[in-house]
Amino acid sequence: MDMLASLLHMTPAIFWMVVKVVIVFSAIMLLASVWTWVERRGSAMIQDRIGPNRAAIFGKIRIIGLAQLLADGIKFFFKEDLVPEEANKGLFWLAPFLAFVPALIGFAVIPFGKSFVSGGVTYYLSVLDPGNGMGLLYPLAIGGMAVYGVLLAAWSSNNKWSILGGMRAAAAMVSYEIGMSLAVVTIFMTTGGYDPAEVIRAQGHLPWAWNIVHQPLGFIVFFTCMFAETNRLPFDFAEGESEIVAGFNTEYGSMKFSLLALAEYSHLMTASALVATLYFGGWQVPFVQNPTVMLSVASFLLKMLFFAWVFVWIRWTLPRFRYDQLMHLGWKVMLPLSMANLVFHAWRMSQGH
Amino acid sequence: MGVIVKKVELGWLDRTYVWPVMKGMAITFGHFIRNLFTTTAKRYTIQYPDMKKEIPAGYRGLHELKRFEDGAIKCVACYMCQEACPARCISIEAEEFSDLNITQGFEEKRPAKFSIDMLRCIYCGMCEEACPKDAIWLRNDYEVAAYDRLSMKYGKWDLMNTYAEADGKDRITEDTTPTVPRRTIVM
Ligand code: SF4
Ligand code: SF4
Numbered sequence: 001m002d003m004l005a006s007l008l009h010m011t012p013a014i015f016w017m018v019v020k021v022v023i024v025f026s027a028i029m030l031l032a033s034v035w036t037w038v039e040r041r042g043s044a045m046i047q048d049r050i051g052p053n054r055a056a057i058f059g060k061i062r063i064i065g066l067a068q069l070l071a072d073g074i075k076f077f078f079k080e081d082l083v084p085e086e087a088n089k090g091l092f093w094l095a096p097f098l099a100f101v102p103a104l105i106g107f108a109v110i111p112f113g114k115s116f117v118s119g120g121v122t123y124y125l126s127v128l129d130p131g132n133g134m135g136l137l138y139p140l141a142i143g144g145m146a147v148y149g150v151l152l153a154a155w156s157s158n159n160k161w162s163i164l165g166g167m168r169a170a171a172a173m174v175s176y177e178i179g180m181s182l183a184v185v186t187i188f189m190t191t192g193g194y195d196p197a198e199v200i201r202a203q204g205h206l207p208w209a210w211n212i213v214h215q216p217l218g219f220i221v222f223f224t225c226m227f228a229e230t231n232r233l234p235f236d237f238a239e240g241e242s243e244i245v246a247g248f249n250t251e252y253g254s255m256k257f258s259l260l261a262l263a264e265y266s267h268l269m270t271a272s273a274l275v276a277t278l279y280f281g282g283w284q285v286p287f288v289q290n291p292t293v294m295l296s297v298a299s300f301l302l303k304m305l306f307f308a309w310v311f312v313w314i315r316w317t318l319p320r321f322r323y324d325q326l327m328h329l330g331w332k333v334m335l336p337l338s339m340a341n342l343v344f345h346a347w348r349m350s351q352g353h
Numbered sequence: 354m355g356v357i358v359k360k361v362e363l364g365w366l367d368r369t370y371v372w373p374v375m376k377g378m379a380i381t382f383g384h385f386i387r388n389l390f391t392t393t394a395k396r397y398t399i400q401y402p403d404m405k406k407e408i409p410a411g412y413r414g415l416h417e418l419k420r421f422e423d424g425a426i427k428c429v430a431c432y433m434c435q436e437a438c439p440a441r442c443i444s445i446e447a448e449e450f451s452d453l454n455i456t457q458g459f460e461e462k463r464p465a466k467f468s469i470d471m472l473r474c475i476y477c478g479m480c481e482e483a484c485p486k487d488a489i490w491l492r493n494d495y496e497v498a499a500y501d502r503l504s505m506k507y508g509k510w511d512l513m514n515t516y517a518e519a520d521g522k523d524r525i526t527e528d529t530t531p532t533v534p535r536r537t538i539v540m
Contacts, residue, residue: 045388046381050398220371317381318374329370 032265091156099149165247169238175330180225200282272307434480
């Protein structure tokens with residue numbers, strides 16, 4: 001690794017950083033685009049359909065519909081890029097990026113595997129090394145930024161349906177952010193720190209010591225709020241295609257639309273990684289005290305992809321909530337529940353558990 | 354008619370959302386698993402160009418103008434179908450012809466032109482019902498499409514040959530001179 005770094009005229013530290021950034025972010029983007037396929041095929045199976053299976057490379061290689069990804073990408077590239085006449089052009093262009101980037105970079109602090117020592121240097125498997133001072137506050141804050149992209153996309157396209165969708169997204173965001181934060185705060189409190197590495201270490205390798213067992217209520221609140229945050233069914237008020245055409249992305253087409261879609265799936269990946277880290281022991285392998293690095297990465301990926309699948313699964317199980325139900329659930333159920341969760345754990349800690 | 358709306362009282366378990374959601378997820382997962390282990394050919398979807406639906410008897414698809422065994426057209430140009438057609442898409446021009454071997458002079462009638470505008474046709478089957486000679490049938494071909502409007506206008510020879518391949522008959526492109534008097538032919 002040092003040799004490679006010196007070949008590229010970089011210090012090993014920077015080289016390692018670049019490698020991590022490239023691998024992590026391209027992996028997430030790849031997973032996100034694959035997840036569009038998983039979503040379509042999975043939903044098809046759930047609904048007794050078949051789903052996209054006809055796209056083929058050279059008219060032959062169908063690879064169970066995966067060629068559809070390529071077909072979609074090529075189609076999006078060659079579509080006409082329309083911008084509405086009355087739209088705020090600058091923001092209209094900027095919005096997909098503002099939706100996409102926060103969805104992606106929230107992943108930066110999450111450790112996706114066990115750290116390892118090589119040549120006297122400890123390599124951490126997370127883009128930002130632990131002890132960076134931001135910890136899990138960072139993905140939460142960045143996650144809050146994601147709604148900005150949606151709102152901006154809605155606002156700049158100067159369309160009534162879009163703005164309705166954007167406003168709904170913003171309102172949903174506000175009502176769910178608090179409950180989610182309180183659920184996370186409970187974890188910080190029981191852990192005694194907010195660094196993801198610390199949260200993972202505190203959970204240990206035994207499944208019954210994970211936060212899901214200690215704080216099932218917190219998990220339910222957090223997971224539900226993640227649905228609202230990633231704007232997915234049953235809380236996809238920003239889109240609401242049966243009510244407000246297609247909501248915030250009504251006016252979007254071609255690559256800009258695909259970027260918005262990719263943002264949604266990247267956000268989903270980040271959200272599932274968060275859930276796995278906070279409640280399911282991150283890269284810890286159940287019942288294995290000292291897993292190898294590869295095993296820990298595999299374990300993390302498995303957990304993350306499982307939750308990403310649950311996101312898809314729930315989407316095709318539940319209908320969309322009504323807007324007032326969303327508000328009711330957010331303010332009158334989720335918030336008090338997470339508050340109760342916090343108070344309960346504070347009491348337990350005061351009792352010396 | 355009045356409908357009595359039954360209000361369902363939800364128990365506390367249902368009102369937590371969590372339990373009903375899990376039940377729903379169990380159902381969808383059951384479907385997922387079942388479909389995961391069924392080959393695509395066995396699922397409900399009929400993958401159209403590769404697989405085709407079984408067309409029931411009496412289906413009203415593309416028309417056929419029937420012919421006698423010797424290839425002569427059965428239609429006698431009585432205009433009944435044209436009158437019956439609610440979409441007004443049939444247009445017929447009649448002509449006289451002579452089956453010289455049997456009778457002398459022109460005394461039989463048949464369409465010189467017979468056209469159906471398939472873009473207008475609603476496949477109601479009225480023409481079939483109106484026809485006194487059973488000369489026009491609606492059969493099982495539903496793949497009626499073309500790249501331009503003109504080719505959706507089926508003429509007499511198109512209509513005579515619509516099912517020629519399916520039935521293994523020859524395509525005919527001109528009226529045969531009948532050899533037997535029409536009324537003696539059994540259908
Ligand atoms: S099927 Fe109906 S609409 Fe079509 S030609 Fe016959 S009578 Fe006319
Ligand atoms: S198809 Fe039948 S109804 Fe129509 S003109 Fe010919 S004989 Fe008469």
